[in-house]
Amino acid sequence: xxxxxxxxxxxxxxxxxxxxxxxxxxxxxxxxxxxxxxxxxxxxxxxxxxxxxxxxxxxxxxxxxxxxxxxxxxxxxxxxxxxxxxxxxxxxxxxxxxxxxxxxxxxxxxxxxxxxxxxxxxxxxxxxxxxxxxxxxxxxxxxxxxxxxxxxxxxxxxxxxxxxxxxxxxxxxxxxxxxxxxxxxxxxxxxxxxxxxxxxxxxxxxxxxxxxxxxxxxxxxxxxxxxxxxxxxxxxxxxxxxxxxxxxxxxxxxxxxxxxxxxxxxxxxxxxxxxxxxxxxxx
Amino acid sequence: xxxxxxxxxxxxxxxxxxxxxxxxxxxxxxxxxxxxxxxxxxxxxxxxxxxxxxxxxxxxxxxxxxxxxxxxxxxxxxxxxxxxxxxxxxxxxxxxxxxxxxxxxxxxxxxxxxxxxxxxxxxxxxxxxxxxxxxxxxxxxxxxxxxxxxxxxxxxxxxxxxxxxxxxxxxxxxxxxxxxxxxxxxxxxxxxxxxxxxxxxxxxxxxxxxxxxxxxxxxxxxxxxxxxxxxxxxxxxxxxxxxxxxxxxxxxxxxxxxxxxxxxxxxxxxxxxxxxxxxxxxxxxxxxxxxxxxxxxxxxxxxxxxxxxxxxxxxxxxxxxxxxxxxxxxxxxxxxxxxxxxxxxxxxxxxxxxxxxxxxxxxxxxxxxxxxxxxxxxxxxxxxxxxxxxxxxxxxxxxxxxxxxxxxxxxxxxxx
Numbered sequence: 001x002x003x004x005x006x007x008x009x010x011x012x013x014x015x016x017x018x019x020x021x022x023x024x025x026x027x028x029x030x031x032x033x034x035x036x037x038x039x040x041x042x043x044x045x046x047x048x049x050x051x052x053x054x055x056x057x058x059x060x061x062x063x064x065x066x067x068x069x070x071x072x073x074x075x076x077x078x079x080x081x082x083x084x085x086x087x088x089x090x091x092x093x094x095x096x097x098x099x100x101x102x103x104x105x106x107x108x109x110x111x112x113x114x115x116x117x118x119x120x121x122x123x124x125x126x127x128x129x130x131x132x133x134x135x136x137x138x139x140x141x142x143x144x145x146x147x148x149x150x151x152x153x154x155x156x157x158x159x160x161x162x163x164x165x166x167x168x169x170x171x172x173x174x175x176x177x178x179x180x181x182x183x184x185x186x187x188x189x190x191x192x193x194x195x196x197x198x199x200x201x202x203x204x205x206x207x208x209x210x211x212x213x214x215x216x217x218x219x220x221x222x223x224x225x226x227x228x229x230x231x232x233x234x235x236x237x238x239x240x241x242x243x244x245x246x247x248x249x250x251x252x253x254x255x256x257x258x259x260x261x262x263x264x265x266x267x268x269x270x271x272x273x274x275x276x277x278x279x280x281x282x283x
Numbered sequence: 284x285x286x287x288x289x290x291x292x293x294x295x296x297x298x299x300x301x302x303x304x305x306x307x308x309x310x311x312x313x314x315x316x317x318x319x320x321x322x323x324x325x326x327x328x329x330x331x332x333x334x335x336x337x338x339x340x341x342x343x344x345x346x347x348x349x350x351x352x353x354x355x356x357x358x359x360x361x362x363x364x365x366x367x368x369x370x371x372x373x374x375x376x377x378x379x380x381x382x383x384x385x386x387x388x389x390x391x392x393x394x395x396x397x398x399x400x401x402x403x404x405x406x407x408x409x410x411x412x413x414x415x416x417x418x419x420x421x422x423x424x425x426x427x428x429x430x431x432x433x434x435x436x437x438x439x440x441x442x443x444x445x446x447x448x449x450x451x452x453x454x455x456x457x458x459x460x461x462x463x464x465x466x467x468x469x470x471x472x473x474x475x476x477x478x479x480x481x482x483x484x485x486x487x488x489x490x491x492x493x494x495x496x497x498x499x500x501x502x503x504x505x506x507x508x509x510x511x512x513x514x515x516x517x518x519x520x521x522x523x524x525x526x527x528x529x530x531x532x533x534x535x536x537x538x539x540x541x542x543x544x545x546x547x548x549x550x551x552x553x554x555x556x557x558x559x560x561x562x563x564x565x566x567x568x569x570x571x572x573x574x575x576x577x578x579x580x581x582x583x584x585x586x587x588x589x590x591x592x593x594x595x596x597x598x599x600x601x602x603x604x605x606x607x608x609x610x611x612x613x614x615x616x617x618x619x620x621x622x623x624x625x626x627x628x629x630x631x632x633x634x635x636x637x638x639x640x641x642x643x644x645x646x647x648x649x650x651x652x653x654x655x656x657x658x659x660x661x662x663x664x665x666x667x668x669x670x671x672x673x674x675x676x677x678x679x680x681x682x683x684x685x686x687x688x689x690x691x692x693x694x695x696x697x698x699x
Contacts, residue, residue, distance in 0.1 A: 008382065008383050009386075011380040013375055014324045017319065034411060041397045045397075045399055122367070122373070123391040124391070125372070125391075188316065192313045193313075277373065277374045278312060282305070282308055
């Protein structure tokens with residue numbers, strides 16, 4: 001609900017169109033700050049809804065995010081996968097899968113939230129940006145649970161990380177900006193073309209096999225060239241390299257992708273900011 | 284568009300296009316999205332496609348501080364769309380809204396509430412939405428609690444509240460925010476009568492500092508509360524002016540000329556009913572002391588109603604009633620045998636005649652509509668309209684619907 005003291009507010013068809021990207025980001029951040037208490041409650045609601053009516057209750061919130069990781073851990077134990085790049089296969093896989101789910105979560109969450117809460121957003125005055133952040137909070141929880149398991153795997157396989165792994169959050173930051181940006185953009189696009197979410201799902205199903213999540217990236221041939229343009233591959237490879245080798249091997253690709261990430265995030269925030277009121281009520 | 288001093292809201296040629304075909308909406312959205320990506324402004328709407336319609340078209344008005352504007356119209360006339368546009372929940376397709384100062388809207392009852400959180404928590408959450416800090420909300424907390432009259436229920440989750448309780452809480456928070464402008468939809472119709480009056484009274488108190496836009500189907504609320512009213516019809520302003528005139532025009536639109544009188548009469552008198560298996564040979568009319576039918580009478584004279592009918596069984600609790608309305612539908616009074624000390628016993632299969640006497644008729648001049656009803660306890664056996672009664676004037680001045688016998692005496696005279 002708009003609340004502006006002692007100033008004239010003008011509402012017209014081109015509202016927000018003249019605002020720049022930085023104003024859009026500032027507005028979205030201030031909206032999130034204003035609704036921080038609501039976000040906390042919505043997150044709690046979603047958290048409770050995940051186990052509501054079940055016999056084991058809270059247990060499911062911790063177990064379900066771990067299922068994909070435990071599958072790959074099990075497969076590595078039965079020797080389906082060899083050790084990769086000097087890293088134990090279980091560690092390689094669980095680490096990669098954790099990053100993969102974090103990244104695709106950043107893409108899918110805005111798409112899902114915009115689709116499911118678009119109509120409600122107008123009636124409840126709870127902005128879509130706040131709903132998306134509540135969705136990210138759930139994603140963060142799942143990621144932390146997975147990280148705990150990765151830590152256990154690392155300890156059991158003794159694939160100790162380098163001290164440079166402390167830089168992991170910094171290395172992750174542009175990746176998160178990029179995938180959140182892509183998610184916001186596709187979230188809007190999905191309201192216009194309903195096929196978008198389905199296409200994204202299909203692409204991501206295949207994507208896990210060509211992004212260095214389960215298998216190492218190819219060094220030669222067409223796939224190696226493709227890897228340079230695959231943001232998932234670039235960021236997962238960079239994060240894994242920092243944690244287990246202490247340095248990013250293909251730093252130029254990482255740097256280029258970071259630049260793209262910044263541009264994508266800024267443009268997407270503006271696109272989301274402008275389109276949010278225009279897509280209201282359309283499901 | 285320049286805002287004049289003390290004008291807090293200006294609406295100019297506001298239009299909103301909707302489509303019944305989702306494909307068309309998406310097509311327009313795709314164009315806007317493309318233009319946005321290219322950094323261009325939205326394309327002006329040059330043509331309307333199949334399935335599209337103007338939910339609002341060229342709506343213009345302005346509002347000064349202290350004014351209240353009523354918005355009336357049929358369902359689908361664009362009232363709620365107008366409020367949503369004013370509240371900034373939607374963007375217009377044409378035109379402009381200028382709002383000076385802060386505004387608050389009560390359009391959807393659940394807006395801003397987290398249903399799983401308690402009423403108390405929601406006060407602070409809603410305050411945060413309106414840009415108020417916890418400290419600021421703590422100052423007004425008691426006032427909100429006091430006004431909402433929720434008692435211990437304030438500790439319970441809002442999901443357990445009735446719509447009336449939710450409205451009380453929403454309204455209490457809203458008025459405690461002291462907005463410069465308040466947009467209120469039909470929501471005030473949810474609460475009980477006493478609380479609605481309390482809300483209207485609070486709104487009246489806020490009149491000096493704020494402006495209001497009130498959407499309502501309650502013509503009495505519009506008449507009592509608003510300085511001006513607009514009648515929306517198919518998205519356009521059909522009339523803007525004093526509430527009484529707006530209501531008259533709305534009523535005329537509601538009952539088209541061809542069927543106006545009859546339709547209006549039917550709506551006031553409500554469905555007629557006759558259980559012919561139980562009651563027959565029913566006859567009833569207004570009459571004079573001699574039992575002669577009349578259609579006109581002067582204020583102050585004695586009025587009679589003669590009714591006769593035959594029942595095929597002995598009713599356990601026979602009730603006869605005559606509700607009376609003004610021509611405009613105002614409920615004046617009712618005459619019922621329920622107030623009789625003695626039970627009304629009748630013999631089955633025998634035609635019985637009753638005479639209702641109203642001495643010194645206190646109705647003011649006008650046309651009066653009425654029904655005659657026969658009931659056996661809660662069960663209606665018959666409900667039919669009496670001939671229209673016209674009350675003629677005997678005195679030059681009168682007020683309201685009735686003139687009751689009265690006199691004035693001066694008891695004390697203070698002399699300096």
